[in-house]
Amino acid sequence: MAPLMEDEVFMAFTTYAAIVILKMSLMAPMTAFFRFSRGAFANEEDVALKPSEERKKLLRSHPDVERVRRCHQNDLENIVPFVLVGLLYALTGPELSAALLHFRVFAGSRIFHTIAYVGALPQPSRALSWMIGFLVTISMSYRVLSKVLVL
Known part of the structure; x- marks a missing residue:
């Protein structure tokens, strides 16, 4: 392991893998921030301590919350493969x-991508x-495949 x-x-791989994993991990608190600041919660237990009328108003979706949540989902779909393939790549x-x-x-x-998604920058x-x-x-x-392909 030492070599x-x-x-x-x-070492470069571990540095950049840690950076993108940290970026992905920070999306959860960002989602929570948007939920609280926009007053938009997804689950009844999130608003259980509020009065009945207020609960109805808070159980809703909000475009900003959904944007951050979708950005986090996109991270999961892209950063996880990068980390797995990147590890194999580094070993080649x-x-x-x-x-x-x-x-x-x-x-x-x-x-x-996160700046463009959360900031709603225009496509493309x-x-x-x-x-x-x-x-x-x-x-x-x-x-990786060109180095180790064995069929």
């Missing part, structure tokens, strides 16, 4: 410069940022 932790590519021994390019571009695309900003991150994961997958 792996000294490998520059693996790529050049540090190529690995850093993959990791940095993916992290940047996910951060920008969100679509392009998603596509860039997706292509990075595909590129790393290609490298």
Whole structure:
């Protein structure tokens, strides 16, 4: 394990994996913030201590809350595959410069995707940022398969 932790590519991977996982994890408190600030809750137990009339008003959806929630769902669909494929990619021994390019571009695309999603920036900003991150994961997958394909 010690030699792996000294490998520059693996250290770069763990750095950027931690960054995007932290970004994804911060979406849950952001969703809670939007729920409380917009007064829009999804479950009855969330408003159980409120008076009956107020409960009815608070049990509703709000576009801002839904936007943040969908952004978090999109993170789960993209960051988890990146972390899994990125680990395999790092183990194939790529050049540090190529690995850093993959990791940095993916992290940047996910951060920008969140800004575009939550900030409701006009398309194609969100679509392009998603596509860039997706292509990075595909590129790393290609490298892994080209190095270890055994059928």
